[in-house]
Amino acid sequence: MPDPSNNSFIPKRGPVTRSTRGTFSRRVYVFTLISYVFLFATLLAVGGMYFYTQHLKNQLDAEIVAFNKETNSFSKENMQKVLTFNSRLKQASSRLDKSISVTSIFKALEAATINTVEIEDLTLARVADEKYILTASINTDSFDSTIFQRGEYNRNQTIDQVTISGLQKTVVSEGNDPKQSIVSFTAVLDIPVSSVPYRPVPQTSSSIIIQNPDIQSIESASTEGNTGAAAVVNDETL
Template sequence: MQGSSQSSSFIPKRNPVKKTRKVVSRRIYTVTIVSYVLLFSTLLAAAGVFAYKLYVTRQLTDEIASLSDEINRFDNSELQRVKDFDARLALAANRVSQNVSVASLFTALESATIGTVSFDKLALVRNGDTDITVDAAIRTDTFDSSMFQRSVFKDNAVVSGVTVENLQKGGLTVDSKNGSLNRSQVADGLNPDIVTFDATISVGLDTIPYNPARFAAPAPTVPEVAPVVETGTTTNTATTSNLTDL
């Protein structure tokens, strides 16, 4: 009976349950990596900015302290000396810029002088920093030459103005109105054919500036040294050769 009861049991038979382990797959996405990189980069940048702020603050403190020391050591008398020196430099530069070339003035007068004219007297007067007045006593052969000379002076680029006065011929004063001679002022010993007059010529300073490169001093010449002839050596050599021949 017992055997039949076991075989005829209504409870179904079950196999032993086997536990299965689930494998969880961990996937690392690119977005996660980028996020971590950005996070750590932000932290490093914040630390760098903080360190740079400390460095800049320390530098600023040192510069402020140095500036305070310089202000405390500053002396107004030294500043006044610097201002005075700067004023002297400006004045010297102004005077150098207003310097003129007398050689250029003479060259301009020479180029503006006709062949029949000669100067008996010449005087230069500088009128501040504007122009130079040239007072000249001139002689020529005819009245036409004197008038032509005046027109040449007026047409010259360097000459800014010219005035002709005291026009005479052989010591006789010429009337400026009708050109006749005043025979009451005869000068003895003068050639009656010589025409003389006084000219006042104005020359602007800006037309004859001084140019150091144009008027440079010539290089010094080195004198030639004649070669020294050693007569004693030649004589001894000749004597030795004569003894050898003997």
């Protein structure tokens, strides 16, 4: 016999499923909260930047006002004094930079002079801030020594240029001594200022050690002095 429930006019219902509407609304709420947080953070950052910019602008205006005030209070006479002093400092610095060591010049001349050469006269002149011209009247024993001497001057790193002039040979004789030849010439040496700069040598402080004095020797010396003085007095008295 057929089931009477199958002939019912009421439609059948399927299995009941849970609704996901609550979870979806919850997710939307969390996203909205995060958006509000970012929005408020952005507004606070913009407000902070605005107030910080106004603070910097106020400080800049205050510094400009103070600078203008100090500028107006500074007189032209004082400014001229400062400019004059600055110019003198620059001149002094330039002169110190162009200072040379005369000792270095003579050391270079001594190192480049051979044994058979005798310098009779020597002059040193400065040409602006570029170079020094050293003129030397030299005597030697032969022309070979003259050529060798010129080569030594050319090989010296301090000397820039060498000019030999007035070359002449003289024969002299003294008493019974045989005749001797003397070759004389004038050497002109160009020495750049940059080759002999002045470099100050730092002075090291030296410690002084004071030892204890010998008291006995001092006392004996004073005793002998007193005895001698007494003897002198006795002699004068007699």
